[in-house]
Amino acid sequence: MxxxxxxxxxxxxxxxxxxxxxxxxxxxxxxxxxxxxxxxxxxxxxxxxxxxxxxxSSKEDLLFRILQQSHEQARAIMDEVSELDTSTLERLDEFLRRMYVWYLSNIERVSLYFNQGQYLTGERRTEMRAQGRDFRQYVRDLVAAAKEDGHLRADLDIKLAASFVLGALNSIPMWYRTSGTHSPDFIAREFAQMSLNALRPTPATNRQKRSAPAR
Structure with missing residues (x-):
């Protein structure tokens, strides 16, 4: 009892x-x-x-717990994607689609993370910044692995490519409205595809590689 x-x-x-x-x-x-x-x-x-x-314990503690919980949910997606037995390109695609869906389905949380996180102080601020760096590095690693396997452009700058991908993802709170006509799943598929298309080799780059003189 x-x-x-x-x-x-x-x-x-x-x-x-x-x-x-x-x-x-x-x-x-x-x-x-x-x-x-x-x-x-x-x-x-x-x-x-x-x-x-x-x-x-305080209002700041409340904000920190919200942001920490959001990071933990994103971390769970990162861990799940890392365990997938698939190609590096498919892993990058899956990560982007899952993260887009999470962002779009948690727009209030995402907005707080980017717009209100500045009010954290001390160790809380330091911890959230470290977690942000880990997230950005994870994306760079996904892009680097896909490039290494030949799925992305050979001349691709990893840091710029990761910044491009993250820029599209992190822009969601600025334009997304839940009253829109498209579902989170549809937007996630489209944005992930557009991001990957920007990083993949194009027919023009393939022709240039074939026509380049031997050295």
Whole structure:
């Protein structure tokens, strides 16, 4: 009986914890982090302000947890793609499609990551920056592997190509509207294909390689 009660309380705490995070995501997205308060979050959740401190230590802690959770979800996609038994080009394509779908399906989280993360301080700020560097390096590694296997242009600059791919991905919060006509899956397929087409060898580059004089 005691065990059942403990498990019930743990479940209730997890549920309330997620409720607090979701309320904060909505508020920070709509009002901006500086203009939002712990009282605002408490009002949305329907609890007293003091009760929130059972789940968080501060407003900045709340923002950090949201961004950290978002990174963990992206990290899960990275790990899953890394385990795929497929070609390096297909792995890059799969990563892009999955990440596009995640961005498009979590537009509020993504917007917070790029627009509100600047308000983190100290170790939290340092940690999020390190995670951002890891993400960018992961994309560079995917591009480099696909190039090494001959799937991408031989003259491709890895850092520029990765920046191009990430630029398209990270631009989503600036233009995407959930009221649009296209589904996340459709947009993900199209953008991933356009990104890869920009990196692949073209018939013109193939002809140039064949016609180049021997040295």
């Amino acid at each position: 005691a065990t059942a009660r403990r498990e019930k309380r743990a479940t209730e705490r997890r549920n309330r914890d997620e409720e607090v995070l979701e309320a904060a995501i909505k508020l920070f997205y709509e009002k901006g982090y500086p203009a939002s308060s712990i009282q605002d979050v408490a009002d949305v959740v329907g609890v007293l302000k003091g009760s929130l401190y059972h789940y968080i």
